[in-house]
């Protein structure tokens with residue numbers, strides 16, 4: 101695991117959401133909440149996969165296309181060029197750096213064939229209406245490489261419950277990674293789990309109990325395997341949106357509290 105610093109959480113972000121003119125039309129999609137409210141509490145790590153791939157700005161628009169029985173490809177819309185390999189090569193070139201960037205979360209641009217997290221339009225090479233079943237090629241590579249990383253789209257962050265859940269997961273991920281990047285002991289893990297009891301219970305009581313059993317068995321398990329499993333199951337539990345009835349606001353970090361007050 102890469103070392104975790106004690107600074108503001110580092111958050112990956114689709115560059116256009118910060119107001120940078122990197123879109124196909126040389127425009128941007130500046131998101132006021134991200135820039136003005138979330139931004140001062142975090143350190144952004146922007147990345148535009150289409151610029152990285154050398155497509156240029158401005159550039160021809162692209163979309164996802166599924167060939168009959170074949171894989172999904174990234175095609176330019178007018179000239180019908182398959183630019184999948186170019187995009188994937190650029191993403192692979194940067195993925196190690198992204199994985200080592202000590203990120204605590206990622207905000208992706210919705211609907212993009214490169215950055216969209218879900219429900220991205222996929223066209224058929226035989227024509228007909230598009231289906232909203234796709235995921236951007238970069239988003240897919242990111243979420244495969246870093247499955248525990250909290251990831252959201254800026255569109256979903258306009259929903260107060262999803263926004264609060266994302267903020268909570270970002271700071272929780274920073275805490276759990278800080279724990280496991282230290283010289284942690286079994287006692288440290290017990291203390292961490294105990295400190296997050298109410299948080300976990302608000303999301304998933306069954307997950308809290310399962311993690312408790314894992315911690316209890318911890319001394320007999322391989323340390324690295326235990327850390328990987330605890331981190332994965334901890335983050336999966338927090339991804340379950342807490343119900344208002346069960347939610348408990350337990351001693352949040354001041355920055356987390358500040359952000360929660362904006363939801």
Ligand code: SF4
Nearest residue numbers: 115116148209212215
């Ligand atoms: S959505 Fe992604 S690929 Fe498109 S301009 Fe924004 S950062 Fe670049």
